[in-house]
Amino acid sequence: MASQELISKLEATIENIADFPIPGIQFKDISSIFLDPKLYEEVIEDLVKFSKGKVDAVCGIESRGYLFGIAIAVALEVPFILIRKKGKLPPPIISEKYDLEYGSAEIETREGQIKKGQRILIHDDLLATGGTTEAAAKLVKKQGAEVVQFSFLIGLKDLKGEEKLKKFNAEIYHTLE
Ligand code: PRP
Ligand code: MG
Numbered sequence: 001m002a003s004q005e006l007i008s009k010l011e012a013t014i015e016n017i018a019d020f021p022i023p024g025i026q027f028k029d030i031s032s033i034f035l036d037p038k039l040y041e042e043v044i045e046d047l048v049k050f051s052k053g054k055v056d057a058v059c060g061i062e063s064r065g066y067l068f069g070i071a072i073a074v075a076l077e078v079p080f081i082l083i084r085k086k087g088k089l090p091p092p093i094i095s096e097k098y099d100l101e102y103g104s105a106e107i108e109t110r111e112g113q114i115k116k117g118q119r120i121l122i123h124d125d126l127l128a129t130g131g132t133t134e135a136a137a138k139l140v141k142k143q144g145a146e147v148v149q150f151s152f153l154i155g156l157k158d159l160k161g162e163e164k165l166k167k168f169n170a171e172i173y174h175t176l177e
Helices: 004-013 030-035 037-051 064-076 131-142 161-168
Strands: 015-018 026-029 057-061 080-085 093-099 104-110 119-127 146-155 171-176
Touching: 004 030, 004 037, 004 171, 026 030, 030 037, 030 064, 037 064, 037 146, 037 171, 057 064, 057 131, 064 080, 064 119, 093 131, 104 131, 119 131, 119 161, 131 146, 131 161, 146 161
Parallel strands: 057 080, 057 119, 119 146, 146 171
Antiparallel strands: 015 026, 080 104, 093 104
16 A cells, blocks of 8 residues: 555665674664655654544554654544553553563553544564463453554564464554565
8 A cells, every 4th residue: 555655765764783682683663754855754654644534543552653653643534542561650540561582571551542433453563473462452342442453653464463363353554565
């Protein structure tokens, strides 16, 4: 869906750093996108096009999911809800635990911000194993809302994150692979 021009610009801008933060991981540094406001605007336009008219609210995942998520929600003129890492939001909160490669993690939202029956877009910058996004979707469903879309700037194919998201029967979009 993204134009070849946008894909090429992003490929030239995003830096790939080998063995960070641990050996074997290829880190994608998106920070250079924010040095180029025109490119940032084009990314937002691309992500907004996917969701226009289809969602009632956007949930963004801390922290890199906020960098694009809020701009998407503002452009769509819908509420933006923070999904945060454990211990950052004051009560009352709803939380969801999930497994990491070693140990576990937990994410939270403030109770009452997601409304029953809302059509939700979950946005994050990157889909890798899908563990974080899967937990976010469970958190949304727990609150009686429907996950209708997932969007990412980057969807890494090799880690099969999309497999984990299939059960939600939502549309999935990523600007880049
Ligand atoms: C990264 C990335 C996604 C998640 C993807 O976030 O921004 O949120 O990992 O991984 P997964 O699909 O394997 O779950 P990270 O936890 O590094 O934190 P950050 O966004 O705060 O930098
Ligand atoms: Mg993240």
